[in-house]
Amino acid sequence: MGDAAARNFQFLAYGLIAVWAILAAYVLTLVSRERRIGREIENLKRMLEDRGGR
Amino acid sequence: MRERTLYLLGVIAAILLARNIYVMLVGLPDEAFQGAIFRIIFFHVPAAFTCFLAFFTALIASISYLKTGRMQWDALAVSTTEVGLAFGAANLVSGMIWARIIWGIWWTWDWRLTSMLVCWLLYAGYLVLRRAVEEPAQRARLSAVLSILSFSVVPFVFFSIKWFRTQHPQPVLYGEGKMDSAYRAMLYGNWVPLLLLAVILVAVRMKQENRRLELDALRREAHTI
Numbered sequence: 001m002g003d004a005a006a007r008n009f010q011f012l013a014y015g016l017i018a019v020w021a022i023l024a025a026y027v028l029t030l031v032s033r034e035r036r037i038g039r040e041i042e043n044l045k046r047m048l049e050d051r052g053g054r
Numbered sequence: 055m056r057e058r059t060l061y062l063l064g065v066i067a068a069i070l071l072a073r074n075i076y077v078m079l080v081g082l083p084d085e086a087f088q089g090a091i092f093r094i095i096f097f098h099v100p101a102a103f104t105c106f107l108a109f110f111t112a113l114i115a116s117i118s119y120l121k122t123g124r125m126q127w128d129a130l131a132v133s134t135t136e137v138g139l140a141f142g143a144a145n146l147v148s149g150m151i152w153a154r155i156i157w158g159i160w161w162t163w164d165w166r167l168t169s170m171l172v173c174w175l176l177y178a179g180y181l182v183l184r185r186a187v188e189e190p191a192q193r194a195r196l197s198a199v200l201s202i203l204s205f206s207v208v209p210f211v212f213f214s215i216k217w218f219r220t221q222h223p224q225p226v227l228y229g230e231g232k233m234d235s236a237y238r239a240m241l242y243g244n245w246v247p248l249l250l251l252a253v254i255l256v257a258v259r260m261k262q263e264n265r266r267l268e269l270d271a272l273r274r275e276a277h278t279i
Contacts, residue, residue, distance in 0.1 A: 026140040044272040
């Protein structure tokens with residue numbers, strides 16, 4: 001394989017990796033947001049229960 | 055959408071993707087002029103299609119929200135916009151990597167590239183607007199209007215290569231520059247799993263938006279006590 005063909009393949013790999021990295025990064029933001037929302041809901045529910053109990 | 059259905063769709067998408075990547079790399083020959091890098095088109099174009107379809111769904115959802123005031127439409131609009139942005143970013147970045155090899159540059163202020171970037175930034179602005187407005191109904195109303203306005207750029211992006219002299223290649227799915235049928239089959243074939251993935255992400259994001267509404271309601275309750 002010549003230098004140009006090897007570089008061509010290398011950039012194809014970069015392209016495929018970039019596409020999946022972007023989609024994976026989005027999935028990770030979804031996961032972290034889900035955790036944060038869950039935590040906040042739990043905290044607020046606990047706080048409201050505490051206030052209601054007083 | 056039920057969790058089991060989402061898992062099933064995920065498995066189907068993964069199988070199709072694995073099969074497509076294998077055929078793409080092993081079964082299909084290099085394109086005569088571009089070589090191996092040409093294969094990037096099998097992700098670049100379907101990512102753009104998915105992005106535009108997501109923005110179109112956001113448009114319909116935004117109009118429906120303004121007509122009905124139902125928050126489910128707003129949840130669909132924000133979910134499809136976010137997923138559309140992810141696929142739009144994949145489209146832009148894969149295009150830049152292709153351009154580096156074929157044109158020798160990462161970027162040029164060409165009509166197609168610039169209009170796509172402007173479109174992406176407008177929809178990113180939609181998400182920024184949502185973060186800036188606290189009250190849910192006002193947030194939904196303002197962002198619906200922005201979503202409808204932002205969609206006006208999408209046909210411009212799509213037809214820019216027809217309307218202007220551009221460096222970007224002409225359409226490859228129809229007209230004089232139509233690709234070979236094996237390449238076209240792969241392009242459409244690879245759109246299916248990407249579309250399935252987008253549906254899964256939208257469904258997950260919609261569930262999250264409903265939880266966020268629950269959070270907003272709890273916050274208001276906490277403030278009133």
